[in-house]
Amino acid sequence: MVEHLLAIDDVGEDLEKILRWAIEFKRAWKNGDDVAQNFFPLDTLSIGSIYEKPSTRTRVSFEVGINRLGGYPLTLLKNDIQLGKSESVADTANVLSRFLDGITYRCFAHADVSELAENSDVPVINALSDKHHPCQAAADLMTIMEIFDDTEDLKISWVGDGNNVLHDLMLACAMLGIDIHYAVPKGYEPDEEVVQRTKDLAQKNGSKVVVTNDPIEAVKDAHVVYSDAFVSMGEENMKDKANDFDGFQVNEELVGHMDDDWKFMHCLPAHRGDEVTDWVMDHEQSIVFDQAENRMWAQMSLLSFLINPAAWDAMAEFMQIE
Numbered sequence: 001m002v003e004h005l006l007a008i009d010d011v012g013e014d015l016e017k018i019l020r021w022a023i024e025f026k027r028a029w030k031n032g033d034d035v036a037q038n039f040f041p042l043d044t045l046s047i048g049s050i051y052e053k054p055s056t057r058t059r060v061s062f063e064v065g066i067n068r069l070g071g072y073p074l075t076l077l078k079n080d081i082q083l084g085k086s087e088s089v090a091d092t093a094n095v096l097s098r099f100l101d102g103i104t105y106r107c108f109a110h111a112d113v114s115e116l117a118e119n120s121d122v123p124v125i126n127a128l129s130d131k132h133h134p135c136q137a138a139a140d141l142m143t144i145m146e147i148f149d150d151t152e153d154l155k156i157s158w159v160g161d162g163n164n165v166l167h168d169l170m171l172a173c174a175m176l177g178i179d180i181h182y183a184v185p186k187g188y189e190p191d192e193e194v195v196q197r198t199k200d201l202a203q204k205n206g207s208k209v210v211v212t213n214d215p216i217e218a219v220k221d222a223h224v225v226y227s228d229a230f231v232s233m234g235e236e237n238m239k240d241k242a243n244d245f246d247g248f249q250v251n252e253e254l255v256g257h258m259d260d261d262w263k264f265m266h267c268l269p270a271h272r273g274d275e276v277t278d279w280v281m282d283h284e285q286s287i288v289f290d291q292a293e294n295r296m297w298a299q300m301s302l303l304s305f306l307i308n309p310a311a312w313d314a315m316a317e318f319m320q321i322e
């Protein structure tokens, strides 16, 4: 059966290993290690990336990451292909599977990436839908694991909308047994089915999932605060939405309630002056650009894991990842 990545919990108990692999591979590659620099698990393989929405990080990190793994990246922008005009998602999946060895897809409706996966004979990776952003969560948890040696007593907090980025962040935290506290305004709660999946994982892994409408309560003594746009792509017609987020800006006063060694995270692009101030974004404890870089390393691990698992295993053994 072909394995797909539609939400971060699709990788199940392998998440921690996938992220450790990414951390060790990044280190080895940057140290000039020959084995890492000559690791080409996608040699002769082609990976297509479909975008219905704009992207900076996802597009560049996939193109460069696929290239570094020896593969050929094709970027397929919505205006250049038949999808959404004269061709269905299912037919597109059937056609692309005949040419490609993997597909990434950034779409509006999550049902579309699910349909693509159902009809694809090659692995499909969700590159952001209205419900999930698993590649972001992989990079985020990789960044957290790089910075904090011990994640057992960490408190991660989210302040903002109950959106796609929160969904996979909370799932990933629960998969790794890390406490997540999120503050959302009334009416902007995350999807109930995703919350239930998160709670089940948290219970299994001994961590907490705490919801509040009060940003101060969410960030109290937290080690990390995470924020994202109040208005996501595809919601541009919800003009007044941002007005409901009064008090949800991450600023100097809010981080004053956190652990002294607080870190600020954001998936980017950030809307400076809205969900976060310049003071926080540009602070030395802001780790937003590490997250952005780690998109590539985390995706390189995921691509290899899904498309050439034998090569991923061999590299894991070489890097002594248990």
Ligand code: CP
Pocket (backbone or CB within 6 Å): 054, 055, 056, 057, 058, 059, 128, 136, 267, 268, 269
């Ligand atoms: N964080 C993220 O997915 O960024 P892009 O929209 O630039 O890809």
Ligand code: NVA
Pocket (backbone or CB within 6 Å): 128, 163, 164, 165, 228, 229, 231, 232, 233, 234, 267, 268, 269
């Ligand atoms: N929640 C945002 C994330 C952008 C990377 C959106 O979906 O637009």
